[in-house]
Amino acid sequence: MSKRTADDIDSTSALKSGLAVLFKDGQYSDLIIHCGDDRHKVHKGAVCAQSSFFDTARNGDFDEARSGLVTLHADDPAVVSAMLSHMYTFDYEVKLTDNDTTETETHRLLFHANVYAMGEKGAHSVKDAARKKFREAVQSQWSEAIFPDAVKLVYETTPQNDRGLRNVVTKLAAGHARELLTADNDRFRTMMGQVADFGRDLSMELAFLPQVGKDYPAYECPMCERVFTLKDQSNVGKFHCPECNRLRWVNQWEKYRYIFE
Ligand SMILES: [Zn+2]
Numbered sequence: 001m002s003k004r005t006a007d008d009i010d011s012t013s014a015l016k017s018g019l020a021v022l023f024k025d026g027q028y029s030d031l032i033i034h035c036g037d038d039r040h041k042v043h044k045g046a047v048c049a050q051s052s053f054f055d056t057a058r059n060g061d062f063d064e065a066r067s068g069l070v071t072l073h074a075d076d077p078a079v080v081s082a083m084l085s086h087m088y089t090f091d092y093e094v095k096l097t098d099n100d101t102t103e104t105e106t107h108r109l110l111f112h113a114n115v116y117a118m119g120e121k122g123a124h125s126v127k128d129a130a131r132k133k134f135r136e137a138v139q140s141q142w143s144e145a146i147f148p149d150a151v152k153l154v155y156e157t158t159p160q161n162d163r164g165l166r167n168v169v170t171k172l173a174a175g176h177a178r179e180l181l182t183a184d185n186d187r188f189r190t191m192m193g194q195v196a197d198f199g200r201d202l203s204m205e206l207a208f209l210p211q212v213g214k215d216y217p218a219y220e221c222p223m224c225e226r227v228f229t230l231k232d233q234s235n236v237g238k239f240h241c242p243e244c245n246r247l248r249w250v251n252q253w254e255k256y257r258y259i260f261e
Pocket of ligand 1: 221222226242246
């Protein structure tokens with residue numbers, strides 16, 4: 001593939017800003033997408049090329065095909081708007097709905113999950129963007145009350161073979177399984193009981209996690225009795241006890257290997 005020149009980059013950014021203007025102004029629009037109170041003046045060439053859903057609606061024997069109007073009855077207007085925005089600007093922003101007056105972490109997380117689900121109507125690029133944003137937002141939220149709700153939403157809005165968001169929440173939950181499955185985490189445990197597919201996915205993930213003491217070694221510090229593990233021993237000549245900071249060579253630590261019963 002040849003290198004991109006400065007002229008190419010200029011043309012690309014000109015095309016991008018042109019598309020953004022078309023979306024904003026609705027000029028030359030030949031299709032209207034109606035959702036809630038929103039009427040988006042869009043372009044068949046842009047949305048149908050990216051989305052098989054709109055392409056089918058346009059070509060099918062629907063009212064839509066004749067009238068140049070597609071009505072989305074069941075969808076969230078804010079999410080539809082985000083999807084269309086991404087089709088023209090290659091990005092979208094979290095939009096507030098009537099129920100949310102401020103943009104919270106919770107709102108952001110659920111919004112990205114909904115945009116991902118909406119991506120079934122939109123382009124794959126919308127799903128990719130929503131997955132990245134969801135993944136980023138959820139990393140710090142696993143211990144929050146919202147996490148079980150987010151898992152439930154992901155499993156309710158995506159089909160079983162769509163692993164995009166399911167893998168994200170499953171891997172995150174597996175990494176924090178002990179904390180999440182403690183007796184006082186009622187919300188998480190209740191959700192586990194309701195979402196059977198997630199229970200299965202989490203069990204699979206946990207079954208294949210490296211096992212402490214089996215797949216990688218554990219040591220018991222002779223000074224402070226702290227048991228700890230080193231997941232990656234490559235390039236380690238000596239290492240500290242994480243509790244008392246005692247430094248020993250690898251072969252000295254070998255005497256204090258801790259065997260799990
Ligand atoms: Zn120690």
